[in-house]
Amino acid sequence: MMKGNKGRHHHYWSKKLGLPVVLLFCSFFFLVGFLISGFISQDISHVRPRPRLLKSIEEERERERENNSLSHGNTGESSVSLIPFQVLSWKPRALYFPSFATSEQCESIINMAKVQLKPSTLALRKGETVESTQGVRTSSGMFISASEDKTGILDLIEQKIAKVTMIPRNHGEAFNVLRYEIGQRYQSHYDALDPEEYGPQKSQRVASFLLYLSDVEEGGETVFPFENGEYMDWNYDFKKCIGLKVKPRKGDGLLFYSLFPNGTVDQLSLHGSCPVIKGEKWVATKWIRDRENEFY
Numbered sequence: 001m002m003k004g005n006k007g008r009h010h011h012y013w014s015k016k017l018g019l020p021v022v023l024l025f026c027s028f029f030f031l032v033g034f035l036i037s038g039f040i041s042q043d044i045s046h047v048r049p050r051p052r053l054l055k056s057i058e059e060e061r062e063r064e065r066e067n068n069s070l071s072h073g074n075t076g077e078s079s080v081s082l083i084p085f086q087v088l089s090w091k092p093r094a095l096y097f098p099s100f101a102t103s104e105q106c107e108s109i110i111n112m113a114k115v116q117l118k119p120s121t122l123a124l125r126k127g128e129t130v131e132s133t134q135g136v137r138t139s140s141g142m143f144i145s146a147s148e149d150k151t152g153i154l155d156l157i158e159q160k161i162a163k164v165t166m167i168p169r170n171h172g173e174a175f176n177v178l179r180y181e182i183g184q185r186y187q188s189h190y191d192a193l194d195p196e197e198y199g200p201q202k203s204q205r206v207a208s209f210l211l212y213l214s215d216v217e218e219g220g221e222t223v224f225p226f227e228n229g230e231y232m233d234w235n236y237d238f239k240k241c242i243g244l245k246v247k248p249r250k251g252d253g254l255l256f257y258s259l260f261p262n263g264t265v266d267q268l269s270l271h272g273s274c275p276v277i278k279g280e281k282w283v284a285t286k287w288i289r290d291r292e293n294e295f296y
């Protein structure tokens with residue numbers, strides 16, 4: 001029965017239209033389909049030729065990677081920053097930031113400080129006097145806070161320092177801008193003051209950020225004589241200036257930590273400034289404390 005039905009249908013169609021008409025129909029639809037598909041593919045390749053397509057995908061990825069920012073909190077930032085740095089040492093923890101500030105920023109800071117320089121002073125141990133410590137620190141300097149700088153440069157730099165240390169700005173002292181002339185130096189010392197030597201401290205310097213404002217032709221390196229703790233000789237002759245030496249380069253930054261995470265002084269953070277042999281050294285120092293600045 002079924003077979004018979006089908007057969008009859010087939011018979012009916014070919015009888016009614018005839019084989020040539022059916023073939024014509026088929027060819028017509030085939031051609032239309034062919035033309036449309038040709039159009040579409042031509043259209044796509046016109047808008048995005050293959051090499052361009054790949055390139056734009058790469059660019060998109062690059063942009064995503066560059067700007068790989070997540071949703072952020074109220075106090076966060078909307079984009080990813082690139083601040084290059086090099087770990088100079090883990091003992092003590094010291095980081096180097098090439099081109100932390102621009103040349104123009106450095107020059108502006110020097111010009112601001114120049115007119116207010118005074119001989120640098122020292123924190124004194126029990127029994128020490130200004131006279132007995134003469135020659136330990138021979139630079140000239142001045143203090144200036146970011147808010148006193150009307151150009152806004154110190155504000156920018158302070159913000160950037162807070163960012164790389166992740167210690168809020170109000171833990172920082174005012175900038176200490178220093179000038180070392182030929183022969184001037186700072187004997188090796190700690191920035192954190194050991195309570196055993198200096199008496200109880202209301203707060204401690206945790207970290208120090210040095211922004212070199214000038215190149216120095218010769219000498220003037222920041223030196224860590226005990227770096228890695230291999231040669232910890234307390235009779236060490238600072239004039240020899242040996243250890244890890246960091247050559248000042250205009251605009252570059254040096255950050256090191258004087259305290260361990262547990263708050264005790266890192267004996268390897270002993271550091272000094274080698275005498276300037278040729279040229280002049282300018283540096284802006286930011287000392288960062290363990291307490292907010294209203295508490296010290």
Ligand SMILES: *[C@@H]1O[C@H](CO)[C@@H](O)[C@H](O)[C@H]1NC(C)=O
Binds near residue numbers: 066069078079
């Ligand atoms: C990165 O994100 C910031 C903030 O959303 C935006 O202003 C900037 O245009 C983005 N940069 C790129 C290269 O997409």
Ligand SMILES: *[C@@H]1O[C@H](CO)[C@@H](O)[C@H](O)[C@H]1NC(C)=O
Binds near residue numbers: 260261
């Ligand atoms: C503090 O940390 C340093 C370094 O990890 C460690 O050598 C020292 O013993 C610690 N001091 C105290 C009191 O925990």
